Amino acid sequence: MTTVPYPSERHAIVVGAAGSIGRMLCEQLSASGLHVLGVDLATIQAPQGYDVMQGDVCAPSPLLCQRLATAHLLVLALSEKVLLQALPGLLPHLALDCLLVETLSIKNTFATLIRDVSLPQAVAGLNPMFSGDLPPEGRPVVVVPYQPDAALDDLCERLESRGMRLFTLTAQQHDHAMALLQTVGHSMVLAFGHTLAASGVPLAQLIELGPPPFKVMLCLLARMMTNHPDVYWEIQAGNPASATARENAFAQLQRLDIHARNDAHVEFLAAMASLRNHLEPAQPQLAASCRQLFEVIQAYAPGPMGEGAGLSSHRDRIDRIDDQLIDLIAQRLDxxxxxxxxxxxxxxxxxxxxxxxxxxxxxxxxxxxxxxxxxxxxxxxxxxxxxxxxxxxxxxxxxxxxxxxxxxxxxxxxxxx
Known part of the structure; x- marks a missing residue:
């Protein structure tokens, strides 16, 4: 990663700086050479590399309004509901050369707003395809250029200088892609979790007995529970393409159910062959990655909820991790x-x-x-x-x-x- 040699007098404000995406953008934009102010309703512990301010953007203080007037970049890392409430009070204070950026999971409502309201400023959307607590290097970020100009080019260069891979989509392309990338996966994981919860079987017993695919699904569910529910609500309810995606997923479950209930073995084999063909040529590498993931899950799997683990068990886990290290070093050298x-x-x-x-x-x-x-x-x-x-x-x-x-x-x- 490198620092972009832009003028050091450029200022950015990131609203929602206490959230994972807001905090990540504060850190990365600051490292790219911008003077960054992070704003949030919640108290923010003093970070390194940028300033913070506690404030309500739906009722901006005079001091925040002054800072908005000198900002070259305003990032709104907020939920759609809060963003739409805050915009009317923020827009009058923005300079004409300020780039306005949102980080919404779904873009259609905001795209319609920008189309109907003629803003003089450049406007863009970002969607980091990862949680903000993960290192951004090498990870994809979607850019939606509603009203692009040179300021957006500046921002994109800064993000790329921090190792992120940028992909430009329209708002419609973005939402259709997210229906496949997020809606389907999230809904399946949530259905899995609710099925377990309704079963009445103790979770500790399931964890102890569970094979690797089960543990991967459970880890995905646990990961989702660390984020605010509104993130997933917007993905499911706010995306106009989500309903069709869920219907298609449900239809495939019904198809599997029909095959199993009617002993349609030949049809099941044909469906599996179709999937195998669809995965080519990525299938071998994906299967190898899955094997490594299973090894990691097994290596870090606790004993009976963390109790009663003996020395032999610890050594077995260490041996599995050592095997992974050797495998990964060999891949690196290849x-x-x-x-x-x-x-x-x-x-x-x-x-x-x-x-x-x-x-x-x-x-x-x-x-x-x-x-x-x-x-x-x-x-x-x-x-x-x-x-x-x-x-x-x-x-x-x-x-x-x-x-x-x-x-x-x-x-x-x-x-x-």
Whole structure:
């Protein structure tokens, strides 16, 4: 990740800064070089890198109105209901060159509003396709350009500089895509959860006996329960394409039920073959990823609700994690061999000091959130990257350099020699 060399006098306000998406955008926009003010009705603990203000955007204070007048970017990371209540009180204070951005899960209502109300400002929508507590590097973000201009180009460059992958859609394309990407999956997980709750079987017993697919579904359900219910309500009720998506999913369940009740084995096999064909050519890689996911689920699975776990059980879990580590390192080195072939074909140097800095910095930051010592991460990645470079030298050729020769400052804190 890099910091975009834009003028340092540009200001951004992110409303909803206490939420996961608002907080993530505060952090990422600040890291891109903007002066960021995070605003929320809730109290926000003093963060690093940006300012915060407690306030009600539905009744903005004089101080907030002053800050709005100087903002180059206003991000409304709010629910649709609150956003529509707040807009009339915010718009009169915005400068003409301020880019207005929403982060709604569904875009159709806002798109209609922007079409019917002629705003002088540039307007866009964002939808990060991940929760804000996850690192954004490499993850997709949908951009909906309602009224684009150079300010939106500026924002997109900043987000890309932080490692996010941007995809531009219209509001209609966005909502149709979300019906498949979110409505169907969320509704199935919720139905799964309600079925378990209505069964009367103790959850602890189900967890202890459950196979990996069951545990994955249960983890998805638990993850959904950490977010505000309104997020999922807007996806199900606010998207005009959601009803059709649920109807189609329900029809497939009914089809399966008919096959099973009528002993239609041949029809069932034909349906499975059709799915297999639909998944090609991604099926092998998806199946391999699922196997790794199952291993992770099993490795972190508790004993009888966390009690009675003996030393042997702990060691088994550690062994499974070690197996995963070796598998992942092997996959990384295989990709490095592909990179080496690409570098040889394009006459690209093996040593890329800035890339080394980015990798170690990103992994160290991620490790910090998981209480993994920075020294351990630096030592681990010194060994991994050094081996990767040697693989590339074997393919590319040329004089060899060591990491400590090229990027000594990256590993100076850990005693690596």
């Amino acid at each position: 990709i490095i061999r592909e990179v080496a072939g690409s570098k040889k074909g394009s006459s690209t140097a093996v040593m890329q000091p800035e890339r080394v800095r980015q990798v170690v910095s990103r992994c160290t930051k991620r490790g910090r959130t998981l209480n993994v010592p920075a020294e351990l991460i630096e030592q681990l990645y010194h060994a991994i990257i050094e081996q990767s470079c040697q693989i590339e030298y074997d393919v590319v050729g040329g004089p060899r350099q060591t990491l400590l020769d090229v990027t000594p400052e990256v590993f100076s804190q850990t005693g690596v020699r």
